[in-house]
Amino acid sequence: MLENFFKYIDEKEVKKNGNFYKIKIKGDSLGGQAMNDLAMSAKYIIYHEINEKIRIEIEAKIISDLATIVVFEYIIYLLLKYSNCSVYIRFRPSILKYTQSFIDGSIVGDFINSNQSFILKRKDYIHNFESEAPYTNLHRYRKLIKNDKDVNKKINKVSTDAYNFLQNQLNDEAYIEDCVEVIGELCSNATEHTKEDCILTIECGYGLNEKEQKKNILSIVVSNVSENLFYQNILHANEQGKIKVEYLDKAKQNHGHHFGEIVSDEYSIRYDEEYFYMVSAFQKGVSSRLDQSDTGGTGLLKIIYNILGKTDDNFCYILTSNKVLFLIEEFIQPKDKTFIGFNEENDYLSAIPAKKSLGKSYMSFGGTIFSLNLISDKEKNDE
Structure with missing residues (x-):
């Protein structure tokens, strides 16, 4: 590590x-x-x-x-x-x-x-x-998931723990079930794509929004440290011809015309191949799990999209190295169950992500962090 x-x-x-x-x-x-x-x-x-x-x-x-x-x-x-x-x-x-x-x-x-x-x-x-023992209290749950032969059983157990924890915090059963499904998917993603351990941290707390109104904040973070950044397995697999989806090369050719362009003056972000593969990881059929070429990342975003629709506000992103991909509700609605554009047009094949979808962190993290911050009215969860 x-x-x-x-x-x-x-x-x-x-x-x-x-x-x-x-x-x-x-x-x-x-x-x-x-x-x-x-x-x-x-x-x-x-x-x-x-x-x-x-x-x-x-x-x-x-x-x-x-x-x-x-x-x-x-x-x-x-x-x-x-x-x-x-x-x-x-x-x-x-x-x-x-x-x-x-x-x-x-x-x-x-x-x-x-x-x-x-x-x-x-x-x-x-x-x-x-320790693999949960570190928990009334408002927090933390669990290290070691990536060994029993990792799938561990993730199932973690999902059960997360469900029980969230039941003590929230009243909306459908919302809880969606959150637990996301947690399971994120932990599976982190362990299957990097072969490293991951850490799940959940926090239920309160904060003030810009109007100084008290809000409930549910934060879910799945992190792992790995030599494989989020996009690298897919990049290498595509270079080796191991990803069998026809549209990936076509999309890369279209996006490639924009590589090097400054897409955000605020963060001095230049769109490049690494951002392209971060976005591509969420398209149907694109997977770094080479024995499952018919699977892809649209399923995870569909669940996240469902959760975001049940919040009043949210701040969700993926960080790998210093690259950030923001999960913005209006830009991640699945189109035809195949493509997710991360842009106004919802067009993955020919349009690059919107400026608001791309970010750059001051810190370069040697691995990947999925961070979901879900904000809702305090009263909804205290009824």
């Missing part, structure tokens, strides 16, 4: 301040930029074998989303696992605005708040991160 996680991360020197090394994470929001800064510093400490006291100070007032905390947990795990330094983390301010629930009850949150000696805290953190 160590090499894959840091594969696309640069190092940032950490200087000694008195009797400890200090990492200061600036900015009001704990998100991609903050995680990139922390990852660069952690990589420097690990690879330069610094085994002294490390103090991490975070200035953020809010947390961007649950996926940020998932990445945070990976970074602290690697720091504790592969160095002998003593790690102390402090949030300034100590109370986060609106998004406290993202970190309360998490592995990293419990590490920060623990009064145990550091030796015990390190041991507990590593154990909790690596």
Whole structure:
């Protein structure tokens, strides 16, 4: 995991301040930029074998989303696992605005708040991160799924656990069943396409929207660290002629005319072959599971599309390396049960994705993260 996680991360020197090394994470929001800064510093400490006291100070007032905390947990795990330094983390301010629930009850949150000696805290953190036993409380469920011969049975068990967890949080049975189906599909996708372990994290909490109205937020994150990024298996399989769908090469030829074009000035995004294969992964018949050439990714998006229709708002995306594909309701409606365009025209074959569908992260994640943030009226789930 160590090499894959840091594969696309640069190092940032950490200087000694008195009797400890200090990492200061600036900015009001704990998100991609903050995680990139922390990852660069952690990589420097690990690879330069610094085994002294490390103090991490975070200035953020809010947390961007649950996926940020998932990445945070990976970074602290690697720091504790592969160095002998003593790690102390402090949030300034100590109370986060609106998004406290993202970190309360998490592995990293419990590490920060623990009064145990550091030796015990390190041991507990590593154990909790690596354990297949669910790490759960009233509003959070986290489960490591190890990718072995019993992985399908494990995913079935996780789906049952997720159903029971969500029943204690939500009142809409159809909504719960759709969410559980998505969770099973995402976990299967993560384990089958990369052959690596994955982590499922679910959080039910509250936050304020732009109008300062209190909303229910259900966050579902499936993550894995792997040398195979989300699009790579499909790219390589197509180059080797192992994907037997006629339209893929035609679509690539059409999209290829736009490779190199700037599609977003805000993020300086240039459309390229990697974005094309991210989108292609969701078309019927396109799969990196080479023994199942008649299957494809439209099924997963159909379920997600159904869920989005039951929310008041949502923020959903796939992150692989630093590339982001946003799952926007109006752009992922399946067309003729075959194509999903990720654009206004819903045209995969000849039109590239809409600007709003493509993003670029400040941090390059050495693997893939599926992040679903589903927002609804608080009253609907408290009836």
